[in-house]
């Protein structure tokens with residue numbers, strides 16, 4: 001088998017992976033970086049992020065504010081040492097992006113502009129119109145071209161990590177255009193493979209967000225942390241799940257039910273100021289807004305459409321000029337995909353799966369429990385997002401912890417001996433290769449990827465959606481187990497080597513099943529309601545038993561084992577999450 | 586077992602017939618042939634003028650033939666087409682911006698037409714029409 | 715689902731079994747609000763799992779899903795069936811080698827993108843602690859349009875110059891170079907000129923304008939190229955007339 005030797009292997013070339021690669025190249029140009037991605041870097045899903053990236057920028061703001069908003073927003077599940085580090089690094093990283101050319105929107109005096117975002121006390125969201133992720137990703141990608149030490153392997157699908165004597169030594173990957181399996185031998189590996197929204201049927205996440213990296217780390221022995229916390233974004237377009245950014249509410253958009261009533265005031269989010277004050281009404285946190293929708297729906301106050309119930313997001317009062325300047329993409333998307341021009345009509349929206357707060361368990365240095373293995377970005381759980389991520393924190397997170405992962409990798413290279421046990425690497429690579437070869441040979445099972453994927457999607461939505469119960473989760477757990485069993489009966493229809501997307505989809509489904517199962521069992525075991533994890537049978541937050549991270553460890557052929565670790569609390573003791581008029585300004 | 590990228594043939598001769606926008610482009614480019622030919626006629630006229638009154642008279646005579654008139658109408662049509670197509674793309678090649686507001690394309694195109702009319706008027710004035 | 719049946723004629727090519735590409739027709743029951751990509755996904759999921767194509771975001775921003783749809787380069791996730799007839803011909807983007815089915819080889823484009831030095835070459839060095847470079851909204855709006863390219867390569871598929879001369883740097887890459895050249899923070903124009911102002915660069919363009927017509931985000935690469943031509947001609951004459959300007 002073809003062996004590619006490098007110093008640091010980065011799996012994933014989205015915002016986090018690119019940032020890590022650049023950090024390493026800047027620190028030491030003699031370190032070889034292999035950057036692999038299953039799509040061309042600029043296709044990574046960071047490209048879809050619209051609203052902005054949070055970092056303290058204004059005189060009247062402070063690190064403490066950003067810290068408090070993040071910790072409260074996360075319902076005290078965030079590790080406070082990580083949040084502390086994060087809020088201090090945030091403005092530096094965003095300024096660094098500016099130095100690399102990111103076209104941030106500006107104030108008339110030429111300084112960068114910030115906009116309000118949900119759950120943030122002071123305006124601190126840096127934005128590039130409403131294509132922030134797009135501009136960040138392209139800026140990072142283009143900047144990465146400066147560095148000859150970064151060698152890219154585009155359209156390589158990574159399948160397995162190679163772990164020798166408790167040390168991560170590389171990974172295997174399929175070169176999609178030839179079907180060839182390559183072994184990457186490295187002294188440090190960074191996983192930056194993004195989220196796993198695709199385990200649900202209705203999501204803002206692109207087709208590539210299948211949790212591959214989470215599953216790779218999980219199977220290799222790293223726990224998945226806080227997987228039960230998955231974020232519904234309150235405003236997705238019905239049918240496609242395309243996101244209408246929170247920036248639209250930051251600019252003054254209003255949410256109304258079928259009677260034209262701003263229903264959020266009924267859910268402790270008022271008062272209904274004509275243009276909402278920060279952290280109130282439409283600028284409340286996402287979990288609360290999505291839950292409010294669910295209750296409105298139960299009360300029959302939502303609007304029926306062929307693609308499910310919706311409420312209306314009204315931007316008309318902003319006027320054409322402001323919409324064109326600040327929210328051009330929202331206008332483009334709504335006009336194209338639901339035939340509604342927000343200048344003249346309200347946009348139909350409903351909650352949609354958006355972000356995985358949980359992920360690969362890492363410490364504040366992006367290190368995992370396996371030596372030499374790091375993770376950053378949406379695939380990782382540091383954790384700054386706790387039980388509910390605040391909008392615009394994750395674009396900053398991919399920069400802060402992407403860079404951090406790069407720095408940590410460089411540090412261990414210095415400490416680590418360059419000796420590697422090549423025989424052991426070969427052996428594991430061959431095992432990975434054999435697993436793929438088996439897939440080609442399997443026949444007669446009759447199961448298809450699309451069929452199983454649909455069943456998995458459906459059970460995730462019905463059992464592990466906005467509100468969960470013991471019964472719903474048990475049911476989903478049983479369905480997933482059944483799907484896992486039948487997964488072995490999948491028969492590849494496509495047996496060719498070149499660009500075999502049937503094969504890739506089977507591998508992605510395998511990853512999603514693992515991640516889905518970890519999510520369900522973690523949710524089943526968390527018998528409380530906190531942030532985005534809401535149980536109808538345990539409606540209160542229970543700090544005594546559950547102010548702890550859940551850690552799901554892989555068990556071959558069975559349910560994951562769940563253990564717990566205390567949340568790191570430095571200065572903010574758990575309190576009540578108060579939004580709206582209850583918050584002292 | 587492996588890669589064999591397929592390259593589709595492209596016709597060197599008829600490619601421009603495959604798309605209306607390529608045909609429009611070729612028409613724009615082809616229009617310069619008539620403009621070139623018309624310049625040729627003007628040059629011949631100059632030579633004739635230098636050869637004396639008789640030659641010049643004969644030249645004027647030829648200009649009045651139906652073939653010549655048809656040619657001139659054609660050349661005029663293509664010249665107009667050539668001019669408008671190029672005027673219409675000027676906002677792309679020479680965008681203007683005042684502060685944050687870009688000057689609308691229509692204004693830039695309009696300015697070109699205005700310039701054209703003024704220059705034509707000036708020439709007509711100079712030759713004493 | 716509605717009962718509109720759309721016939722998709724898809725150009726198929728499997729390098730391991732086919733001598734050359736050929737069309738295969740699928741009948742797809744389609745919903746009113748579908749885009750072509752939805753119909754193709756239906757084929758993949760329900761009719762033929764061997765069909766290969768690229769896609770991810772389904773919101774016209776990742777740039778993966780460009781295809782020829784009835785002869786026109788388009789993003790399949792933004793091509794609504796309601797605007798198309800009941801018979802739709804889908805082919806891989808023209809002017810690129812076909813890897814397999816609707817997947818084309820992107821190497822040449824990636825190399826060209828790289829060749830124009832598409833990154834900020836700053837006017838002054840500044841540390842992060844010194845804060846951001848100032849840039850007024852007016853300065854930003856000068857180049858903003860050219861930052862919107864999603865690298866979908868529809869413009870390369872539309873460009874007859876690229877079809878006949880694959881050395882041509884091409885619309886998207888030249889527009890991106892222009893984006894940085896226009897940026898008030900950048901001084902890289904002369905560093906980019908070797909490629910941009912070469913014979914394979916802007917001067918290869920005869921201003922067909924097809925690139926701008928097919929661009930899904932209104933980037934207008936043709937405009938970028940013409941502007942670069944003017945700027946680079948001005949440079950040339952200045953260099954000639956002012957002695958010692960070019961060292």
Ligand SMILES: Cc1cc2nc3c(=O)[nH]c(=O)nc-3n(C[C@H](O)[C@H](O)[C@H](O)COP(=O)(O)OP(=O)(O)OC[C@H]3O[C@@H](n4cnc5c(N)ncnc54)[C@H](O)[C@@H]3O)c2cc1C
Pocket residue numbers: 011012013014015016017036037038039040041044045046047048049050051052053054132133156157158159192193194195204205206208209212213243245354355376377378379391392393394395396398
């Ligand atoms: C529609 C939308 C809007 C958003 N808006 C905002 C916002 O306004 N503000 C904000 O802060 N956050 C926002 N987010 C969240 C934020 O964009 C993401 O969390 C973040 O971009 C994730 O970046 P990443 O680098 O971790 O992953 P990604 O950008 O998803 O990149 C993952 C990379 O991993 C690669 N990869 C995956 N699996 C494999 C494999 N098996 N082998 C090889 N490579 C692999 C992929 O090819 C890709 O390159 C939004 C998210 C969505 C979906």
Ligand code: FES
Pocket residue numbers: 769770771772773774775776777778779780789790791792
């Ligand atoms: S799927 Fe991303 S652009 Fe079409």
